[in-house]
Amino acid sequence: MDERGLPAEDVRKLLSQAQSKDLSYSGGRILGSMCTSPHSLGREVFTQFLETNLGDAGLFEGTKGLESEAVEMIAGLLGLAGTSGLLTTGGTEANILALWAARNKGRGKKVVAPETVHFSVDKACNLLGLRLVKTAVDSRKCADLGELESRIDHDTCAVVGVAGTTEYGTVDDITGLAKIALEKELYLHVDAAFGGFVLPFLQELGYPVHFEIPASGVDSITLDPHKMGLVPIPCGCIIFTDPETQGFIETEAPYLTLKRQHTVVGTRSGAAAAAAYAVFKHLGREGYRGVVKQCMENTIKLYRGVVKLGLAVRTPTINVLAIDCGPEVYDALGKMGWRLSQTREGEMRIIVMPHVSEKVVREFLRDLESVAGDFHV
Amino acid sequence: MDERGLPAEDVRKLLSQAQSKDLSYSGGRILGSMCTSPHSLGREVFTQFLETNLGDAGLFEGTKGLESEAVEMIAGLLGLAGTSGLLTTGGTEANILALWAARNKGRGKKVVAPETVHFSVDKACNLLGLRLVKTAVDSRKCADLGELESRIDHDTCAVVGVAGTTEYGTVDDITGLAKIALEKELYLHVDAAFGGFVLPFLQELGYPVHFEIPASGVDSITLDPHKMGLVPIPCGCIIFTDPETQGFIETEAPYLTLKRQHTVVGTRSGAAAAAAYAVFKHLGREGYRGVVKQCMENTIKLYRGVVKLGLAVRTPTINVLAIDCGPEVYDALGKMGWRLSQTREGEMRIIVMPHVSEKVVREFLRDLESVAGDFHV
Structure with missing residues (x-):
């Protein structure tokens, strides 16, 4: 700890610099987390x-x-x-x-x-x-x-x-x-x-x-x-x-x-x-039902898109998807900025949280298609 | 959980009702906690x-x-x-x-x-x-x-x-x-x-x-x-x-x-x-030193006041005081709204946190004096 403190404004600047290295859920690229933006x-x-x-x-x-x-x-x-x-x-x-x-x-x-x-x-x-x-x-x-x-x-x-x-x-x-x-x-x-x-x-x-x-x-x-x-x-x-x-x-x-x-x-x-x-x-039950409905609909859209690409994917029970696409595809998507995760068996694991919107699903499917094509999956 | 959610405004009212039953550190009556109001x-x-x-x-x-x-x-x-x-x-x-x-x-x-x-x-x-x-x-x-x-x-x-x-x-x-x-x-x-x-x-x-x-x-x-x-x-x-x-x-x-x-x-x-x-x-070291200085000065003021009242009190090492005043005094102060705590040996234990200001110390000593007088301690 320094002897002298910094003015609050200077500390805020340091924090903004640090925060710029963080991802945010609203950025739409976090597909492998079970957390999301909290309700306002x-x-x-x-x-x-x-x-x-x-x-x-x-x-x-x-x-x-x-x-x-x-x-x-x-x-x-x-x-x-x-x-x-x-x-x-x-x-x-x-x-x-x-x-x-x-x-x-x-x-x-x-x-x-x-x-x-x-x-x-x-x-x-x-x-x-x-x-x-x-x-x-x-x-x-x-x-x-x-x-x-x-x-x-x-x-x-x-x-x-x-x-x-x-x-x-x-x-x-x-x-x-x-x-x-x-x-x-x-x-x-x-x-x-x-x-x-x-x-x-x-x-x-x-x-x-x-x-x-x-x-x-x-x-x-x-x-x-x-x-x-x-x-x-x-x-x-x-x-x-x-x-x-x-x-x-x-x-x-x-x-x-x-x-x-x-x-x-x-x-x-x-x-x-x-x-x-x-x-x-x-939110009440009605509100949560709406959140879950949206997540599940996006899960199914993603699932269908993956099936259409000819990739092996497990039928989802809830808003979690495991896609068997090989490590090259996984790594290439990571390099494109997608933050994914993997099952212990190496499948690509996606949690369709509320921040994973339909737009994100479309963008991801587009990138997945291009990458899978590159690797002739 | 109810089927229908409540508008945010109604929820805020329920929360305010609940919060009115909470104490706050800034209220000045919490003397037995090692937590305090966080820095702004x-x-x-x-x-x-x-x-x-x-x-x-x-x-x-x-x-x-x-x-x-x-x-x-x-x-x-x-x-x-x-x-x-x-x-x-x-x-x-x-x-x-x-x-x-x-x-x-x-x-x-x-x-x-x-x-x-x-x-x-x-x-x-x-x-x-x-x-x-x-x-x-x-x-x-x-x-x-x-x-x-x-x-x-x-x-x-x-x-x-x-x-x-x-x-x-x-x-x-x-x-x-x-x-x-x-x-x-x-x-x-x-x-x-x-x-x-x-x-x-x-x-x-x-x-x-x-x-x-x-x-x-x-x-x-x-x-x-x-x-x-x-x-x-x-x-x-x-x-x-x-x-x-x-x-x-x-x-x-x-x-x-x-x-x-x-x-x-x-x-x-x-x-x-x-x-x-x-x-x-x-804050830097300088800032924390100021916080600790204030807490310790108030601890010593409280200590001296208690000694002056003729009550048994341990010489404080840091901003924690243990006063041997008997259970009646402790209970009476509790009824006056002071939130104190006790050591396992039954002494009244006070943590002089930053929210325990000099004004709080004076008010507490005044109440302690009146109560101790009532019980002829």
Whole structure:
């Protein structure tokens, strides 16, 4: 740190220089991210509540109430009532909280999950001293339930299912997993970080997707408002179907206004909670349905365009596309400024977020065609 | 979630109603919090960088550069160079990262720390499957090094020291701890979450405090820009004195623009990084020294006022005061609107943050006098 500070105007110039090296979602070239520009009302509200701290919630009882209402609205989205839950810094923290509760509740040290599980589950297991066993998926990239069940043993404390996998957007059979979890008396966590704000609306729109949280068998669910929920970072959510589960991750918090904490982080943003509440209230199910409808229509346009080009592409379940086009095509598109990502198997992976407009889809298809032609794909 | 959304104006009204139940730091009644109003430039910059995500840092290379510079400025504050580090969501995540690295690096499952250690270390140990052994402190509320050393055994992987304890603001002998850690080949973590942005400046101001990070023996240090650094939440920091240490908490991150993660959280706010950079650059050491000077002068005014009232109060090391006034006085002040906190031993604990102005100190002393008189303390 320098001895003397710079005038605010000079600092603003330095920041603008730095920001010019950043990409922006509105620039339309980011196709590989599950984040997007937050809703303008969420942005405004976040700024308004910037100094609030839900880690010392007794000082911010109004904001704490907004968090409770936001969590209830999210549980309602899944058709759940009588749950407990918290807003988190994102899906990773939510997945950690779930497996932390499972470990402290159960006796085993092993977690069984399909190989399509998000890498935050690897992280959570390393952190928690758990052993993660990954099981095969079927040709649709969904958990093979027979295979998964066969890997459960006396040391297993939890099973994880995914509703909207990060790589393929596919949805595991949660009802089937819940049956297994009930039979084996295991903790079942569902990672719907991305899919949670897509699947309920796709179902309402009549798309052929199946996602439901059965009345029993599921212990916790992750959903991320800061992905398809259009809420500013940091905003994830964990729902515990049995409010008692939260007690297994309790930390005593002396000298704070509330004496119990249930999050990984201590000080935590109330601004995200207020923003989540605001965006949920402002958009309503109708608003989110519109967002999801637009994303899915653009996904299908992109899918059809790729099929027309003769490239191999998986039929999308939600607004995630995996195109098997070879590394040269992928690299060439990167050089043209497209920010893509890849599945672990090397397919080009595209998340059709709200900032990926129809115009972006057209431009991308045009570039894909030219590049694929160059390489005679 | 309702089917139909509400107009933005209606949502704003609901939010204002909620916010009216919150306290604000500027209201002057919050005396028990280590957070405060963020600096206005930090607030502005946070809003400007709201959509950036350092969990996918390849998309935001400018903001990533700001994080690196901010971390370097923090290391410089401690007189360190050639370190590595990261901005985190706060002190809790930073302490978890440190003990996670220690566990993965070492062989033992035991952590030894003075009983004044922050409860986030209890949380970290529960999360990481470590056993925390707390050792006695001396009459000044500093770690008793002999006692601490005697509790180290073959199963110990780490020792924690505190520079600015949450309850008393006291500073452990870090140089002495480093000696022990070197001798016993143990990981030493220093929690300077609060003190890190106070102690270097108090030393420069000539106050009789001793704090330094010796050239060897310390593995990591936590400092929180979102406490005395005046940066908006969520902004903590972890510094690793040996860049290789960070490798012990590495998670593979497929399909992101950067393939390695070293934080607990995945998606993480770049806005906090930009805001930290901006406030550091704008205030410089001179600016922070002014903030700390004002806080310490008000601490001493409050201390002298309490002494004058004949109440028992510990001599403050930094801007944290512990007053032994009995529960009736504490409760009565709470009913008058003062938001205080208590040490685990029941003393009234006051953090003289920048929002605790001289005027607030005078008002508080007046109320304390009247209440103490009522109870004939």
